[in-house]
Amino acid sequence: xxxxxxxxxxxxxxxxxxxxxxxxxxxxxxxxxxxxxxxxxxxxxxxxxxxxxxxxxxxxxxxxxxxxxxxxxxxxxxxxxxxxxxxxxxxxxxxxxxxxxxxxxxxxxxxxxxxxxxxxxxxxxxxxxxxxxxxxxxxxxxxxxxxxxxxxxxxxxxxxxxxxxxxxxxxxxxxxxx
Amino acid sequence: xxxxxxxxxxxxxxxxxxxxxxxxxxxxxxxxxxxxxxxxxxxxxxxxxxxxxxxxxxxxxxxxxxxxxxxxxxxxxxxxxxxxxxxxxxxxxxxxxxxxxxxxxxxxxxxxxxxxxxxxxxxxxxxxxxxxxxxxxxxxxxxxxxxxxxxxxxxxxxxxxxxxxxxxxxxxxxxxxxxxxxxxxxxxxxxxxxxxxxxxxxxxxxxxxxxxxxxxxxxxxxxxxxxxxxxxxxxxxxxxxxxxxxxxxxxxxxxxxxxxxxxxxxxxxxxxxxxxxxxxxxxxxxxxxxxxxxxxxxxxxxxxxxxxxxxxxxxxxxxxxxxxxxxxxxxxxxxxxxxxxxxxxxxxxxxxxxxxxxxxxxxxxxxxxxxxxxxxxxxxxxxxxxxxxxxxxxxxxxxxxxxxxxxxxxxxxxxxxxxxxxxxxxxxxxxxxxxxxxxxxxxxxxxx
Numbered sequence: 001x002x003x004x005x006x007x008x009x010x011x012x013x014x015x016x017x018x019x020x021x022x023x024x025x026x027x028x029x030x031x032x033x034x035x036x037x038x039x040x041x042x043x044x045x046x047x048x049x050x051x052x053x054x055x056x057x058x059x060x061x062x063x064x065x066x067x068x069x070x071x072x073x074x075x076x077x078x079x080x081x082x083x084x085x086x087x088x089x090x091x092x093x094x095x096x097x098x099x100x101x102x103x104x105x106x107x108x109x110x111x112x113x114x115x116x117x118x119x120x121x122x123x124x125x126x127x128x129x130x131x132x133x134x135x136x137x138x139x140x141x142x143x144x145x146x147x148x149x150x151x152x153x154x155x156x157x158x159x160x161x162x163x164x165x166x167x168x169x170x171x172x173x174x175x176x177x178x
Numbered sequence: 179x180x181x182x183x184x185x186x187x188x189x190x191x192x193x194x195x196x197x198x199x200x201x202x203x204x205x206x207x208x209x210x211x212x213x214x215x216x217x218x219x220x221x222x223x224x225x226x227x228x229x230x231x232x233x234x235x236x237x238x239x240x241x242x243x244x245x246x247x248x249x250x251x252x253x254x255x256x257x258x259x260x261x262x263x264x265x266x267x268x269x270x271x272x273x274x275x276x277x278x279x280x281x282x283x284x285x286x287x288x289x290x291x292x293x294x295x296x297x298x299x300x301x302x303x304x305x306x307x308x309x310x311x312x313x314x315x316x317x318x319x320x321x322x323x324x325x326x327x328x329x330x331x332x333x334x335x336x337x338x339x340x341x342x343x344x345x346x347x348x349x350x351x352x353x354x355x356x357x358x359x360x361x362x363x364x365x366x367x368x369x370x371x372x373x374x375x376x377x378x379x380x381x382x383x384x385x386x387x388x389x390x391x392x393x394x395x396x397x398x399x400x401x402x403x404x405x406x407x408x409x410x411x412x413x414x415x416x417x418x419x420x421x422x423x424x425x426x427x428x429x430x431x432x433x434x435x436x437x438x439x440x441x442x443x444x445x446x447x448x449x450x451x452x453x454x455x456x457x458x459x460x461x462x463x464x465x466x467x468x469x470x471x472x473x474x475x476x477x478x479x480x481x482x483x484x485x486x487x488x489x490x491x492x493x494x495x496x497x498x499x500x501x502x503x504x505x506x507x508x509x510x511x512x513x514x515x516x517x518x519x520x521x522x523x524x525x526x527x528x529x530x531x532x533x534x535x536x537x538x539x540x541x542x543x544x545x546x547x548x549x550x551x552x553x554x555x556x557x558x559x560x561x562x563x564x565x566x567x568x569x570x571x572x573x574x575x576x577x578x579x580x581x582x583x584x585x586x587x588x589x590x591x592x593x594x595x596x597x598x599x600x601x602x603x604x605x606x607x608x609x610x611x612x613x614x615x616x617x618x619x620x621x622x623x624x625x626x
Contacts, residue, residue, distance in 0.1 A: 087402035096549035
């Protein structure tokens with residue numbers, strides 16, 4: 001089953017050091033701030049374009065969850081599911097998006113952890129997210145991005161893992177990407 | 179504030195219910211006593227407490243309870259309350275308490291069946307009525323606890339029908355869920371989602387067999403999945419399960435709805451079992467089952483094609499994809515749904531992966547299908563507060579449903595038989611037998 005392809009490396013532990021140059025850190029920060037802005041502004045098509053084709057978006061259900069293959073996840077999405085979610089969010093008859101979910105993200109503590117086995121840059125950050133739809137909700141946690149370099153010198157997302165502080169809590173619907 | 183029997187009796191008509199059943203906190207309080215304080219309610223599955231001292235907490239109606247495995251293998255269900263100061267003995271969640279419970283406040287201890295074990299400095303209790311064998315000094319057990327194929331239910335009433343009688347025809351859904359395992363055994367696996375619905379609990383039960391809403395409410399996810407499939411050039415499982423709601427009205431009209439006593443029932447399956455045998459996961463599953471039972475029996479087990487089953491007061495097992503959406507009312511306008519996923523012991527791993535994907539995509543808080551359901555539940559909850567009319571319609575195919583020996587069956591899959599059946603049970607519970615109405619009398623009345 002492709003969605004649960006166990007060959008996908010979900011680990012976010014760095015296995016090698018990465019170059020800690022100021023320009024690299026700045027470009028990573030710029031990339032993460034840009035990603036947050038695209039989500040805040042619901043520019044979903046541009047957000048989808050930030051990913052490599054076989055990238056995975058993961059929000060574990062449990063603290064320290066090791067994989068999405070044996071346990072449920074709040075989100076475990078490949079390209080197909082990310083695109084399907086966006087199609088629904090933008091459909092005129094998505095009743096639960098009347099009014100739409102609005103959100104504001106604050107990122108911080110951005111740091112480069114190192115490289116994973118395939119040489120992707122592992123980046124850790126923390127976030128606070130305020131979401132509104134009928135009522136205001138506050139989400140917070142830690143994010144791990146695994147980033148691949150592109151030919152034109154930018155970054156693409158291979159894995160985005162969001163560890164919510166309340167991941168094992170009761171939730172109302174989570175409709176938009178965190 | 180209490181609500182008189184006469185008022186309660188007037189809230190349910192053959193073809194409609196009064197909006198206050200969804201919005202009145204006083205009625206909710208009565209439901210906690212007369213439905214959740216009487217009926218058999220699902221607590222959890224035995225596999226959630228595999229070894230001695232393992233416990234699982236949950237909520238039965240308005241009561242915090244703990245299910246625990248004792249040393250002799252028996253499963254007990256206790257109120258989560260220390261008889262000394264009333265403190266909750268265990269924290270919410272799952273854990274292992276060892277050989278006994280120990281209250282964190284003053285170290286009173288209890289055996290795993292709840293009975294009193296010890297209290298420190300017993301001399302200070304001398305000359306009082308303190309006596310370890312008196313129930314007043316033990317954690318109280320729920321009046322009745324029973325298990326059906328590993329599914330543990332409890333009733334807070336000492337009297338009433340036994341569990342098997344209570345379940346009636348829907349026991350066959352639990353059987354089928356278990357029979358899908360070559361060993362006849364399932365276990366809760368992969369974790370449990372907890373989803374909050376800002377609506378009265380009865381609205382969700384009604385929607386479980388509401389075939390008329392599927393293509394209307396779910397248009398956005400159906401269109402999204404279809405467009406995605408078109409772009410992909412195929413229909414993988416994860417998109418297939420999102421497109422099911424998009425079937426035309428003729429499809430839903432042909433489905434069969436079954437209704438049993440006590441508000442239970444089931445709905446015939448949406449996904450074609452013949453198509454399922456063509457996919458490699460189902461084929462592998464069939465072969466393992468056939469190896470144990472022979473092909474005919476394996477075909478019968480996997481061919482029993484049911485979508486949502488309803489065990490009224492407990493929730494909705496889904497046999498084909500091995501889930502149980504356990505429905506826990508929190509208040510008149512808030513409902514918690516616990517989504518359990520089951521592993522069929524001995525079945526190919528890919529069968530569990532399919533259950534996991536179904537849970538993630540259909541039943542999780544992040545589902546792209548369910549938010550539109552939850553939105554319409556919320557709108558019903560809000561709309562029924564308005565003075566725009568007092569009655570909620572259940573007219574569809576009224577009087578046309580057919581009586582069977584053990585219940586009723588729809589002649590058309592869009593019948594509102596399930597809602598009428600749920601409220602017939604609701605009415606009987608709420609009137610506490612003061613004006614007992616037999617099930618088929620209700621149906622006959624409905625036909626008039």
